[in-house]
Amino acid sequence: NAGVTQTPKFRILKIGQSMTLQCTQDMNHNYMYWYRQDPGMGLKLIYYSVGAGITDKGEVPNGYNVSRSTTEDFPLRLELAAPSQTSVYFCASSYRGSNTGELFFGEGSRLTVL
Amino acid sequence: AQTVTQSQPEMSVQEAETVTLSCTYDTSESDYYLFWYKQPPSRQMILVIRQEAYKQQNATENRFSVNFQKAAKSFSLKISDSQLGDAAMYFCAYTPGGSQGNLIFGKGTKLSVKP
Numbered sequence: 520n521a522g523v524t525q526t527p528k529f530r531i532l533k534i535g536q537s538m539t540l541q542c543t544q545d546m547n548h549n550y551m552y553w554y555r556q557d558p559g560m561g562l563k564l565i566y567y568s569v570g571a572g573i574t575d576k577g578e579v580p581n582g583y584n585v586s587r588s589t590t591e592d593f594p595l596r597l598e599l600a601a602p603s604q605t606s607v608y609f610c611a612s613s614y615r616g617s618n619t620g621e622l623f624f625g626e627g628s629r630l631t632v633l
Numbered sequence: 634a635q636t637v638t639q640s641q642p643e644m645s646v647q648e649a650e651t652v653t654l655s656c657t658y659d660t661s662e663s664d665y666y667l668f669w670y671k672q673p674p675s676r677q678m679i680l681v682i683r684q685e686a687y688k689q690q691n692a693t694e695n696r697f698s699v700n701f702q703k704a705a706k707s708f709s710l711k712i713s714d715s716q717l718g719d720a721a722m723y724f725c726a727y728t729p730g731g732s733q734g735n736l737i738f739g740k741g742t743k744l745s746v747k748p
Contacts, residue, residue, distance in 0.1 A: 550733060561637070561724050561738025562678075569733050577735070609678065616733045624678040 521545050525610050525625035532600040532632045540595040540628050542610030550613040551593040552622065553577075553585065555606040562609060568593055569616070600632045635660045637727050639739035646715045647747050653700075654710045654742050656725030662686075664730030667701070667708045672722040672741070681723070684708065686730075712744075720746045 526541045544551065549570045554562035554577075564577030568587040582604055584596040593612075597604060607629050611622040636659045646652035658667070669681040684692045684701050691699050696716075700709045712719055725739040 552736075559740060561726075561740050562736075563738070564735060567733065575733075607676065609676075611678070621680060621683075622678070622736070627676040 523610055523612055523623050523625040525608075525628050527628060528626065529629050530631070532597075532630065534600060534602065534632060536600050537596070537598050538600065538630075539597075540608055540610070540630075542593045542595065542625060543591050544593075544610075544612040544623070545591065546612060546614070546623065547590060548612035548614050548623070549590070550616050551587065552611045552613075553583070553593070553595045554609045554611065555579065556609060556627075557606050565595065565608075597630075602632050604630065605632045606630060635662075635727060635729070635737055637725050637737050637739040639725055639742050641742045642740070643743045643745070645745045645747060646712070646719075648715055648717060650715055651711060651713045652715055652744065654712075654723050654725075654744065656708045656710070656739060658706050658708065658725070658727045660706070660727065660729065662729045666728050666730065667699075668726040668728075668736075669697070669699070669708075669710045670724045670726060670738075671719075672724060673718075674721070678724070682710065715746050717746050717748060720744055 523544045552567040553565040556562045566585040568574045607627045610625045638657045665686045667684045671679045682694045696713045722741045724741045728736045
């Protein structure tokens, strides 16, 4: 029972490099989310999707892009990495949206930009 | 702006004792939902308990219960009979009714459990 799977778990980038954080869920959930967690802070929403082909910005979308071509996958793209993007990134999914609170989270991806 | 405040960066409790974690929030909405999430050292966030604002009855899940004071905009978490496995970061979170993604988190409270 995999749930929400994120890859990679750790990555170090140089300033200006690009990369994609992968997120896959096998629960057939319509809703998917990307959050970032900075040290000593709560999670902040970057982007979310309510279904395949539909994405929307969250609280901190600058510097990121997402796509949702299938129900299962919701990759997060960093085009020009900056030190301010050093953070732990969490992907989450939900069957009925965040109102129910039943978000299922991945284990996180720790990204360092040097 | 909607905000969630957790005023206790760290708390400590003796095993088998009871501890209460505080959370206050600010909103002008009448329809919303409140949550407590647990983040153990493994980092994976786990939902502990959920409260609908329109329900007056406080939510309870086994050893976990909340004290929801809507007028005071307070939402505290009580952990009874604390266990070593309860040691984790605890995050209070809020979302307005009808939202599909806007879960707003507090900064968290680190709970230590002493044997």
